Amino acid sequence: MRSLYWFRSDLRLMDNLALAEAISSSDFLMAVFILTPITWQAHYAAPCKIRFLLDNLKLLSEALWNKGIPLLLRKGPCFSDCPKVLAKLCNEYDIDAIHFNHEYQIDERMRDEGVTTQLASHVTVNTYHQQLVLPPGIVLSKQKTPFKIFTPFKHAWLAKAHEQQAWRTCKAVKKTFKSGLKPDPIPSRLQGFTGQKIDLHWEAGEEAAQKKLNAFCQDKIHDYQKHRDYPNLDGTSQLSPYLAQGVISPRQCITAALEACDIADIDTMNRAEGAATWISELIWRDFYNHIIYFHPNICRHKPYRLKTDDIPWRYDDNLLAAWKNGMTGFPIVDASMRQLLQTGWMHNRLRMVTAMFLSKILLLDWRLGEKHFMQHLIDGDFAANNGGWQWCASTGTDAVPYFRIFNPTTQSQRFDPAGDFIRRFCPELSHLDSKTIHNPFAFGVKLGELPYPQPIVDYKAMRQTTIDVFKRI
Ligand SMILES: Cc1cc2nc3c(=O)[nH]c(=O)nc-3n(C[C@H](O)[C@H](O)[C@H](O)COP(=O)(O)OP(=O)(O)OC[C@H]3O[C@@H](n4cnc5c(N)ncnc54)[C@H](O)[C@@H]3O)c2cc1C
Known part of the structure; x- marks a missing residue:
């Protein structure tokens, strides 16, 4: 053959x-x-x-x-x-x-x-x-319909993954070929994709991906549930760029996670909280892919909840530019947006904070943010990115309720308490103490004292506007 x-x-x-x-x-x-x-x-x-x-x-x-x-x-x-x-x-x-x-x-x-x-x-x-671990069509409700809500999806997913042992990896075949052909050279750059000049923090290749997975499973996975929300702790695997290009498979991740915690099968993963929480994130990855498979209009820039297209989303270029460039006057938002521009990656908690800020505080069309993320993310993945954006904007399936709006200052105080993450990406704020750094002008810094913008919107007023707008539709 x-x-x-x-x-x-x-x-x-x-x-x-x-x-x-x-x-x-x-x-x-x-x-x-x-x-x-x-x-x-x-x-x-x-x-x-x-x-x-x-x-x-x-x-x-x-x-x-x-x-x-x-x-x-x-x-x-x-x-x-x-x-x-x-x-x-x-x-x-x-x-x-x-x-x-x-x-x-x-x-x-x-x-x-x-x-x-x-x-x-x-x-x-x-x-x-x-x-994916389980392809679309395999995880269905008792009525044989696709799930819309994550938690029942996860229960059914776990049962199926256990029943089919679908989380186990397949064996490589040892065989070599003599084709008489030579491989083509691979260019290191491609025209049209040379604009963004950043040093890649990820070493390419399967070996590097496996090394990163093993290091994570030896150490950080055990405290993943405690550390994963703190951007300065680097408590997550940072495997997303590899998973997005299939350099590593979700099954390899699950197998390594269970082995590291001495767990024989996925149905008992809850015995190790860190591994169980991490595997749940991989199940979200399957979930969002199933959603786009059964709702292909999502790939055509449509929200899952069509009614949310009646929201008077704004298209203000100045607000959008301030958000993109990390100049909103909200330090945690700005540090995160600069992390994206400088490294091509952003921590999950910060993706939520910045996405919710764009869609619910600036009331800009969430698709503008979705596009900007894709244009800069090394792990850009349509299903996960779209799913994350629609979750934050409350336009998606199983999305956050529309009235739940993250307060950037509170999020910052909670998940970057010492302000060290902000200091990494906003050097102009690095001398501020761990209270002031979260909202400098509210905590005593006078106008003109910092080369840093004042907040571009009034958080409380915009929060109320958004709630009113959502209530109306
Ligand atoms: C607005 C927004 C946009 C996002 N865009 C992307 C994207 O383009 N590409 C991407 O891979 N992830 C995206 N995510 C999900 C998540 O933020 C990243 O997968 C995670 O930050 C990657 O870091 P990690 O590898 O250290 O994750 P870990 O915490 O170590 O998780 C392990 C893996 O699980 C998967 N995963 C984790 N969280 C999610 C999630 N919420 N949804 C789907 N899969 C998940 C990823 O493949 C990740 O590598 C987005 C989330 C939000 C809120």
Whole structure:
């Protein structure tokens, strides 16, 4: 059998069922990655994410080549070009079978349908569900409908994951190939994605991802439930950039977490609070992917609760620019937004604070914030980003109630009590004491004493406006 493996957001050799199947069923195997910069731009992919992708591809190519599998690189440049690119490859190399893993956003699904239609008459198309622990359609209510609320979803998910042992990783196949082909060189930059100049804090590749996972499971996982909300403690795994590109799988994460806590199966994960809390976050990842699968309009910029489109969202360029640049006069918001610009990543608690600030305090359209996050996040992932934004803006499924609005100053006092996180990203405030730093002008600093803006809105007044607006709809 002559086979082609198509890599997308599954840039790994380990725990990759599709690749394992391709390897064991073939006597000739080549792999391809298709660069689709025009579609990536339309999806607001961040330059740092694309740089990380290319770095990951380089290491993936080397690892594949050690097994004699050449990774070819082709340019789309759009998703809609993929069927003809793959058809040409199959034709050129006399391919019998193609293998790839499913993705669940609407454009990705349409691309894959196009590929299947184009190839199915002369090539066997083998597809697999590997991006999540449990694919959409597997976790359903007693009425066989998809869940809308996370907690019952989680209970059903745990039961299914246990029943199917779906959290266990699959074994790699030991086999090497002689194809006579050479891998294509991988560029380190891609035109159109060079604007954002930041030093990447993440080392590329499967090995680096595994090292990070092991380090987290040896240590931080045990106190994850206590530390995860404190941005200055670095108590989370920071594995999101790897998970977003499939350099590591959620099953590898769960297996490592349970092993670290000496737990034999996922149905007893609650015996270790840290691991259970962390695995719950991975279940949120599945949940949001199921939501976008069953509600594809979400991928077309629609809110889950359509009625919330009646909210008179604002489109004020000055407010938006102040939020984007970390110049709102609310230190925790500004430090977080600067963390995003400087590192391409933001802590989860801060994503919630800043997203709620944009949507509920500035009353700006949450989609403006969703887009800005995608344009800068190294871990930009449509389902998680959209899910997070719609949760904060109270437009989504199982979202925060509309009247629950985080007070940035209180959040700051609670989760960055000494103000050290703020000091890291707002050096102009670093000399302030741990009380004043959370809201300088309210706690005694006089106008003109700091090179820092006054709050751009009156928090209390805007909070009330937002509640009134939501109440009306
Ligand atoms: C407004 C907003 C936007 C977000 N955008 C993204 C995004 O683009 N990409 C992204 O991966 N996550 C996003 N998240 C979820 C979460 O903030 C990040 O996954 C997390 O901060 C990544 O850090 P970590 O790897 O240390 O997470 P950990 O706490 O170690 O969690 C482990 C993994 O679980 C998954 N996860 C954690 N929390 C969530 C969640 N709430 N929803 C879905 N998956 C989750 C991630 O894959 C994460 O790497 C967003 C959240 C909000 C509120």
